[in-house]
Amino acid sequence: MPSAVILEQTPDDIKLHNAKLVKVPKPTPNPDEALVKIKAVALNHRDIWILDGNYPKLVFNSVLGSDAIGTIAQLPDNHTLPSKNLKTGDRVLIMPSNGWISNPLGPEDETRYAIRGGSTSPGVYAHYTVNDQADLFKVPEYLTDIEAAALPLSGLTAFRALFTKGQVTKGQNVLVTGIGGGVALFALQYAAAVGANVYVTSSDEAKIERAKQYGAKGGVNYRHAKWDEELLQLTGGQKFHVVIDSANGANTGAILSSVLIFGGKFVSFGQTAGSFELGRLYFVRQISILGTTMGSRAEFEQMLDFVTKHNIRPVVGDVFHGLEKIPDAIQHLRDAKHFGKVVITVDGHEE
């Protein structure tokens, strides 16, 4: 029997939930679905929030995981896939959420929107999944399976943050915070691809050096008390049109009051470092604070076209092998030693 990694609830006195490998029956697709044989999956920080019980609307015993690449293993007899030009055996990426089609403002129906994994939308840490045919997309041919697995959730989040929200264009100064993160590295690569001047922050000087290989002009350590002054020294005093941020927390005050230009954009999609006090300088300085999460199916398609056009290869930091290694891989992500995405190859498919 095939296996899957489910979200197991633990008693109240134990803080962390479990990512538990269990045997599950092979699923059967409905006429508008396809059976996908999973070849590789990738972690997201979201997995940590879920296992910490720090995520809304958890569905216990549901399969975990948002990012996967696989091949189409089975189509129902009266399937509708040919309209998408996909066939059995094709390599596909799975849309990492359900229920957001194309509205640029946000999901069309909030009550039906769900991010894949640990939720009402089945996850992908499994040997097999069934997915709506509309949620399957051909993998850009130049990407390996491991690279492709790294792309969906982070690649989409960075794309919407930079372009739909930040409206980043050539020649603008862009700061990406916490460059070791999976989303942050896509934001760096995308912004560099359109000709922006990209700077980064990190807790680790070695990561800043590595970021330069992907187009960063420089960076500073966000743990330094005067990181904002160091940053503006690097740019010769030039401030930033857009900041792409996944951290929030104590450093946000400096971003809003001194790092951004007048009328700059603070694009925020995470709170890895906690919340922040808004203060008053953001409105005095005409700053737009733009919240964003992942993106629509239409943006996912645009993101795939963009990545292909610019020949962007996801940065994969570490690769583990086998679904049973997912707890180890999650611990590795917790330790934040990674640079780029953490990917797990999936093998040993049983019927």
Ligand SMILES: NC(=O)c1ccc[n+]([C@@H]2O[C@H](COP(=O)([O-])OP(=O)(O)OC[C@H]3O[C@@H](n4cnc5c(N)ncnc54)[C@H](OP(=O)(O)O)[C@@H]3O)[C@@H](O)[C@H]2O)c1
């Ligand atoms: N809203 C959405 O749709 C969405 C989508 C994806 C992710 N997120 C959120 O965005 C965050 C990042 O996700 P991810 O999957 O890219 O995470 P990840 O790969 O685990 O990376 C987290 C990174 O955060 C950075 N960081 C930690 N503390 C920081 C601070 N005080 N200032 C700046 N950076 C800091 C670290 O960068 P260094 O290693 O360089 O120090 C770390 O590598 C998470 O909070 C996640 O939940 C939200």
